[in-house]
Amino acid sequence: MRRETKDSLAAGLTAVAAVFCVVLAFGIAVALLAKSQPILATSSVGRLLLGSGWHPMRREFGLLPFIVGTLWVSGLSMAIGVPICLLTAIYISEYSHRRIRSLAKPLLDLLAGIPPVVFGLWGVLAVVPLVAKLAARAGAASTGYSILAGGIVLAIMIFPIIISVTEEVLRKVPIEARAASLALGATRWQTTKHVVLRAALPGVFAAIVLGFSRAFGETMAVLMVVGNVPILPRSLFDPAYPLPALIANNYGEMMSIPLYDSALMFAALVLLVVVLLFNVAATLVLRRLEKRIA
Amino acid sequence: MRPREAQVGVAFLAVAMTLVLLQSPGGAARRSAGSTKKGRIRVSGAWALYPMMVRWAEEYHKLNPGVRIDVSAGGAGKGATDALSGMVDIGMVSRDIHPEEVKRGGFWVPVVKDAVLPTANAGNPAAKELVKTGLKRDTFVALWIEGKSLTWAEAAGKPKSGDPIRVYTRSDACGAAETWAKYLGKNQEDLQGVAVYGDPGLAEAVQRDRLGVGFNNLNYAYDTTTNKPVPNLMVIPIDINGDGKLSRSESFYQNRQAVKKAIADLVYPSPPARDLNLLTKGKPKGLTRDFLLWILGDGQKYVDEAGYIELPKQKIAEAIKKLR
Numbered sequence: 001m002r003r004e005t006k007d008s009l010a011a012g013l014t015a016v017a018a019v020f021c022v023v024l025a026f027g028i029a030v031a032l033l034a035k036s037q038p039i040l041a042t043s044s045v046g047r048l049l050l051g052s053g054w055h056p057m058r059r060e061f062g063l064l065p066f067i068v069g070t071l072w073v074s075g076l077s078m079a080i081g082v083p084i085c086l087l088t089a090i091y092i093s094e095y096s097h098r099r100i101r102s103l104a105k106p107l108l109d110l111l112a113g114i115p116p117v118v119f120g121l122w123g124v125l126a127v128v129p130l131v132a133k134l135a136a137r138a139g140a141a142s143t144g145y146s147i148l149a150g151g152i153v154l155a156i157m158i159f160p161i162i163i164s165v166t167e168e169v170l171r172k173v174p175i176e177a178r179a180a181s182l183a184l185g186a187t188r189w190q191t192t193k194h195v196v197l198r199a200a201l202p203g204v205f206a207a208i209v210l211g212f213s214r215a216f217g218e219t220m221a222v223l224m225v226v227g228n229v230p231i232l233p234r235s236l237f238d239p240a241y242p243l244p245a246l247i248a249n250n251y252g253e254m255m256s257i258p259l260y261d262s263a264l265m266f267a268a269l270v271l272l273v274v275v276l277l278f279n280v281a282a283t284l285v286l287r288r289l290e291k292r293i294a
Numbered sequence: 295m296r297p298r299e300a301q302v303g304v305a306f307l308a309v310a311m312t313l314v315l316l317q318s319p320g321g322a323a324r325r326s327a328g329s330t331k332k333g334r335i336r337v338s339g340a341w342a343l344y345p346m347m348v349r350w351a352e353e354y355h356k357l358n359p360g361v362r363i364d365v366s367a368g369g370a371g372k373g374a375t376d377a378l379s380g381m382v383d384i385g386m387v388s389r390d391i392h393p394e395e396v397k398r399g400g401f402w403v404p405v406v407k408d409a410v411l412p413t414a415n416a417g418n419p420a421a422k423e424l425v426k427t428g429l430k431r432d433t434f435v436a437l438w439i440e441g442k443s444l445t446w447a448e449a450a451g452k453p454k455s456g457d458p459i460r461v462y463t464r465s466d467a468c469g470a471a472e473t474w475a476k477y478l479g480k481n482q483e484d485l486q487g488v489a490v491y492g493d494p495g496l497a498e499a500v501q502r503d504r505l506g507v508g509f510n511n512l513n514y515a516y517d518t519t520t521n522k523p524v525p526n527l528m529v530i531p532i533d534i535n536g537d538g539k540l541s542r543s544e545s546f547y548q549n550r551q552a553v554k555k556a557i558a559d560l561v562y563p564s565p566p567a568r569d570l571n572l573l574t575k576g577k578p579k580g581l582t583r584d585f586l587l588w589i590l591g592d593g594q595k596y597v598d599e600a601g602y603i604e605l606p607k608q609k610i611a612e613a614i615k616k617l618r
Contacts, residue, residue: 054483141460143506144503224495228491249491252369252372252468255394257394258394
């Protein structure tokens with residue numbers, strides 16, 4: 001085969017693959033929207049999104065507790081996870097010996113490879129009792145199945161993503177920049193803070209966004225420790241019921257209660273839209289950050 | 295981690311992720327009874343039926359080495375949805391079949407019986423009192439439906455225990471919760487309490503929480519080898535006639551055989567006792583039909599061993615007639 005033919009073949013093939021992936025995302029959104037029509041025909045979007053009663057048998061499908069539950073759990077996991085991840089990534093990239101780095105990286109990759117159900121099980125066995133003890137000490141009545149348990153398990157699940165991406169980004173900062181800073185008499189920490197982190201800021205931000213997206217959609221591990229009670233939670237020791245857990249738990253009743261399948265499809269659509277909005281917002285922020293640095 | 299917790303944990307993990315693949319070993323040497331049946335049957339659904347189905351699948355596979363049966367558990371609702379959407383051939387449904395499911399072409403036969411039992415942590419503050427008095431249905435209603443926060447003293451008459459009862463339920467759409475709710479006059483969605491995934495998960499939660507109460511299918515509340523309640527779990531006796539004490543006819547919770555007898559003799563109320571069903575989309579044909587007929591025939595001899603209760607002869611006969 002001539003190399004020009006090969007080239008046009010490759011161009012065609014890559015284009016088809018790219019189009020397929022983009023169309024797929026649209027396809028999912030369209031399918032979910034179509035499937036949500038029956039429920040949208042019976043109640044308004046406002047009532048579905050802001051209603052707080054979930055009683056499918058009585059045809060009440062308020063999604064607010066689930067949306068709030070999702071925000072609580074993923075927000076908490078970020079609050080716990082991000083500082084630890086950043087410090088770890090900085091240590092591995094800026095301070096640690098090469099040997100420690102070559103040891104830590106495979107271990108982090110291993111953490112990334114553990115299936116969610118194992119994290120969930122570990123959460124049930126270790127984190128839930130711990131949270132129950134904490135709650136008892138704090139004087140709150142809690143079974144341990146709570147937002148806090150969900151947040152902790154989720155935080156650990158996003159560690160490998162955020163750490164490895166952040167570390168990668170930090171190491172991309174040219175060594176000359178560090179050398180210049182150190183030559184001026186700055187300490188390592190000053191160099192890290194004012195030179196490395198500053199240059200790597202957009203990348204670090206992207207890593208955090210990646211972690212958040214993962215946290216948002218994670219289902220099984222959270223479902224196993226979060227308590228699954230459709231209420232508006234008032235404290236970290238309260239149980240919550242995130243959207244993905246709603247869909248996974250009740251997938252089974254889809255065929256047995258009228259409108260239920262449509263309500264769940266709508267919940268899936270809400271999840272998709274929220275993730276999409278979040279990604280768009282993140283991209284905008286990222287652009288501004290890049291501009292500011294350049 | 296204490297050993298029994300590790301055990302439960304491992305069991306939980308195993309079941310949660312299990313897909314029992316009964317591979318056909320191939321080769322004519324192992325082909326018994328000259329069976330030439332070949333194919334694959336996919337089964338999913340109720341945790342309540344899972345151990346039974348695994349046993350049936352093994353035995354059927356021994357007779358028909360050319361048939362592979364995949365069994366997975368995920369709750370009654372998943373079984374119904376999977377079967378009706380064509381993802382599996384047979385759905386295990388441990389509750390009544392909903393009219394909506396019939397409308398979508400659901401065909402079903404009852405195959406065995408078991409029961410949902412209320413459970414509490416064995417170390418609860420009123421354990422001794424509970425064995426003597428049991429709990430009335432009204433108390434269960436107050437806890438699971440009305441969501442009242444009762445103390446152990448208020449519920450079980452133990453003086454001086456200010457500890458609250460902590461109520462657990464199931465998060466997955468399942469027959470056990472639906473049947474328990476039906477006993478209390480409602481549906482699963484009306485059950486209050488912290489919701490945990492899966493039958494083993496709920497047992498685990500109550501085993502770990504000294505103040506916890508929950509409910510489990512017979513075979514998750516009692517250990518299959520010792521026939522005693524699983525470690526750290528006690529079955530709450532039901533004060534059936536509501537007279538505030540347990541008469542001799544109401545106390546049958548010492549071991550699994552005694553409970554099974556009470557369920558078979560209809561002493562234990564129904565619900566929470568119930569038939570376990572197998573659901574197919576439309577009337578089954580071919581291999582699936584053959585497997586179902588075998589379950590209702592020869593398959594019944596494994597029912598008792600596996601810890602379930604046989605259906606009355608007449609019900610079996612009706613089910614066979616329905617299939618033919």
